[in-house]
Amino acid sequence: KPSPCRFTPSCSNYALEALEKHGFFKGTALSARRIFRCHPFGAFGHDPVPD
Template identity: 55%
Template structure:
């Protein structure tokens, strides 16, 4: 329960970014899913700290000369244990 509340904070900030700023900045992500959607999925799948790690790693790679194309959030191998 508390984990969902903690994860809800960055997810709400990402959704606010998508609603308020993203329309003015235009489509610039080189990946599918977009970096903001990837971040939401990473937080939901892996929690706050690992999700933040994957999000930062993805944003660093989303630049000219970086990777592009389909790049899903890695599976949470610990979830089944």
Template identity: 55%
Template sequence: MRALLTRLLIFLVRGYQYVISPLFPPTCRYTPTCSQYAVEAVTRYGPFRGTVLALWRLLRCHPFARGGYDPVK
């Protein structure tokens, strides 16, 4: 079940990367991008903790953020 949920989440993020993201200018303040961070977090930590880490990253990515290199730890 965990592997299926992981695949589903990665599929959804990849769909966003290939379909929706190209329609907007790049705005992510971090490297890797927030969507790539989400894929790495879900792959490394599983669907539950990975989703929490990805959501926390999205909350930190705003116009006043310092940004920079922020890998999944």
């Protein structure tokens, strides 16, 4: 079964990686921004956590 997430990595994996790389505050902000971009009319594809 394919993943319902529009992006790779999935939003949950993205959030974990963002928190590990950037800490609580910036990681949470990056995760929230990613979740708000996840909708039927938005982009899709590979979207890695920025360095």
